[in-house]
Amino acid sequence: MNEAEKHYSGQGGGTGASGSGSGTAKRESGEDSVLGQAASTAREGLKGAADTARSATEAARQTAGEFYGRASRTVDDARRRSAAELSRRRRGVEAFVEENPVMVGVVGFAAGLLIGSLLPATRRENQIFGRYADEVRDQGLRYARELAEQGKSMVEENLQAVGGQADDRDTGDESRAA
Known part of the structure; x- marks a missing residue:
């Protein structure tokens, strides 16, 4: 038997036993x-x-x-x-209102007529105007629409003109504004 076999079989003697422990x-x-x-x-x-x-x-x-x-x-x-931009536009509207107060008033009046004609009639109105109420309301509505359209086109034209003038002022081109 060689050393390894003795070691594993337990027959290694003194050196095998001590070798086993150190291994x-x-x-x-x-x-x-x-x-x-x-x-x-x-x-x-x-x-x-x-x-x-x-x-x-x-x-x-x-x-x-x-x-x-x-x-x-x-x-x-x-x-x-x-x-x-909002400030610039606001100044333009303010200038337009200052330069055209009558037109702004007419547009406001037309808007009031339009809104008033769209509201339902009350009992009192029916008692006072009776059968003429519908005809008066329809005529007022047509008139208000016409005024509103005219005012709208005037406002748009003037706002465009004011916007163009404001743009000219911003760029320093005074010749276009005159």
Whole structure:
């Protein structure tokens, strides 16, 4: 029998028995070494994954911040432009009303007639006007529509003229306004 067979069969004698103990210790320390390396490698892998996740999170946060900043600037610019345009249009309407108060009054009167004619008649109106109520209402409605159309076209023409003058003032071209 060779040394290995004696060792495993338990017949190794003094040296085999002591050899058996030291071989097991070497084997166990080798296994501990392999397990330690595996654990170390796993820790390093987890640390690397955590670092990668942190880097990706930071990059995403930075990109989101840049997009938010751009969107915020775009909204602010649009708000400023729309406020300026609204102010410019309001000044144009105010100028039109100052220059044409009678026309604005006629348009308002026509709108009032139109709205009044669309409302249902009351009992009192039916008692007072009786059979003439429908005819008066229809004539008033036609008159209001005609006035409203005339006023609408006048207002549109004057607003376009005022808008053109305001555009000329904005660009500094006074020759077109005169």
